[in-house]
Amino acid sequence: MTSRLLNRIALFFVALVIVSPVVLFFIWMLSLSLKFEIDNGAYPPILIPDRFAWQNYAQVFRENDFFLYFLNSILVTGSATILALLVGVPAGYGIARLKADRAAIVVMIARMTPGLSYLIPLFLLFQWIGLVGTIWPQVIIHLVVTVPIVVWVMIGYFEATPIELEEAASIDGANSWQIFRLVALPIAKPGIIVALILAVIFSWNNFVFGIVLANHETRTLPVAVYNMLSYEQVSWGPLSAAALVVTAPVLILTLFAQRQIVEGLTAGAVKGG
Amino acid sequence: MADLAQASGSGELVGQRLRLAPNYWPFVLPALIVVLAVIIFPWAFTIWMSANQWTLGQGRSFVGLANYAHLWSDERFWESLVHTLYYTVMSVVAPVILGTFSALVFNARFPLRGFLRSIFVMPMMATPVAISLVWTMMFHPQLGVLNYLLSLVGIPAQEWIFNPRTVIPSLVAVETWQWTPLIMLIVLGGLASVPREPYESAEIDGANVWQQFRYLTLPMIAPFIMVATIIRTIDALKSFDIIYAMTQGGPGTASETINIYLFTLPSLTTTSVIRPRW
Numbered sequence: 318m319t320s321r322l323l324n325r326i327a328l329f330f331v332a333l334v335i336v337s338p339v340v341l342f343f344i345w346m347l348s349l350s351l352k353f354e355i356d357n358g359a360y361p362p363i364l365i366p367d368r369f370a371w372q373n374y375a376q377v378f379r380e381n382d383f384f385l386y387f388l389n390s391i392l393v394t395g396s397a398t399i400l401a402l403l404v405g406v407p408a409g410y411g412i413a414r415l416k417a418d419r420a421a422i423v424v425m426i427a428r429m430t431p432g433l434s435y436l437i438p439l440f441l442l443f444q445w446i447g448l449v450g451t452i453w454p455q456v457i458i459h460l461v462v463t464v465p466i467v468v469w470v471m472i473g474y475f476e477a478t479p480i481e482l483e484e485a486a487s488i489d490g491a492n493s494w495q496i497f498r499l500v501a502l503p504i505a506k507p508g509i510i511v512a513l514i515l516a517v518i519f520s521w522n523n524f525v526f527g528i529v530l531a532n533h534e535t536r537t538l539p540v541a542v543y544n545m546l547s548y549e550q551v552s553w554g555p556l557s558a559a560a561l562v563v564t565a566p567v568l569i570l571t572l573f574a575q576r577q578i579v580e581g582l583t584a585g586a587v588k589g590g
Numbered sequence: 591m592a593d594l595a596q597a598s599g600s601g602e603l604v605g606q607r608l609r610l611a612p613n614y615w616p617f618v619l620p621a622l623i624v625v626l627a628v629i630i631f632p633w634a635f636t637i638w639m640s641a642n643q644w645t646l647g648q649g650r651s652f653v654g655l656a657n658y659a660h661l662w663s664d665e666r667f668w669e670s671l672v673h674t675l676y677y678t679v680m681s682v683v684a685p686v687i688l689g690t691f692s693a694l695v696f697n698a699r700f701p702l703r704g705f706l707r708s709i710f711v712m713p714m715m716a717t718p719v720a721i722s723l724v725w726t727m728m729f730h731p732q733l734g735v736l737n738y739l740l741s742l743v744g745i746p747a748q749e750w751i752f753n754p755r756t757v758i759p760s761l762v763a764v765e766t767w768q769w770t771p772l773i774m775l776i777v778l779g780g781l782a783s784v785p786r787e788p789y790e791s792a793e794i795d796g797a798n799v800w801q802q803f804r805y806l807t808l809p810m811i812a813p814f815i816m817v818a819t820i821i822r823t824i825d826a827l828k829s830f831d832i833i834y835a836m837t838q839g840g841p842g843t844a845s846e847t848i849n850i851y852l853f854t855l856p857s858l859t860t861t862s863v864i865r866p867r868w
Contacts, residue, residue, distance in 0.1 A: 332703070357733070407621070408621030431828045433852060464628075559720075567717060579711070
């Protein structure tokens, strides 16, 4: 009994070592964001300063238009996710029922292609339609990220739901839309939540589309925080505060929706092989 | 009940099922249109465009494979290819080994396991640009916290991403920090399906922990490690945000991978097709 207890305590400390780079990083990030420049420039480094520089956060919102960019991020991620769910959930259902494996492969390849390769063609397309300068190019190009995730997760979910219920509904005279809407969709609700969360996170984190397509008014948060670097002198405090503001929403989502994220990522992963 | 079950499998009902088989294509159609527009069209357009000389505002002309020949003769392209290979191999090997090890640890029982695992997966979902900027500050040769930590254990200060020799390993460290959790989760999923019995008999036969891992666990989780490796390879090849945010391919071109090289090509950045506007 004692040896088993010791064993568990030893494992606990091993796990602590494994987790330590993550803990130290986020603690240091928080520390940087709450220090005045003089403390951030101190050597040896100061972990907990005497005075907290709360104004770093205020400065990010006041001087760097972060309210606007936060709104842009919500708009782009929100629209791209809603649109992806509207087209992707039925598509996942159709592909699962049609057993259209080739369609699934296209979705997989889309997930594998670097985002960069979509930029030039879509930019020219947006220019041609006259959307450049608005927020729409970003919403549309974020579909490159969100649609494959949603379709991929939903194929897995609908394949796992039994078809017998749908057949029963069909015999009762329901048409295919009614079957989807009233039978398949309610069962797949957990899957929709998984797809929603993953789409939100990957769209929110996207950077490469924004650096090219966004202008001063349509920037999303990842681009906005990166652009803080281009100022003459980079102050570590406000920059860290900005970085934390950008990533805090997804980190909070990760902590609360842990189970769904793990489920979505590993299910897709194991299928993907 | 048994009769009913049998009846539902009879020929008559199967026929009825086929007749009533719903048409699923309308469900796929909207997504198909979207995928054609934002995914397939760019692929096709890129291939077509690669056979043309095209400067915006000046029209275009067909040049066949000349663009490819140009790429072939560009030393920077080959250099970036080598960097990509170097970066990718390290960003696959390190997370796969560390991730598999962490999975073995998190598969065991110990206090606060769930809580520690929740913390461990956080980097995976964090915004790459945001964390890259913080890593850049931590890598700072004079004021960075990493060199301070090294000095505590007597290791001389490093130049990390500011030195051509250490820039790629430093970037790989960030990539490893961020993506080891995904490997851990996939392998952990594999470990959950490993049966208990073989270990009991192995223990009776006197196999030690390493032998149990080597001859029982490893063969059983190998497929999961394989899948994790494939996914990691794809993601490492795609890696852009971390490198671009931290070094933009520098110092010089020391960390310029294919993605960064393509992004900084003159046609992309200077001749007005697309240019970051800030």
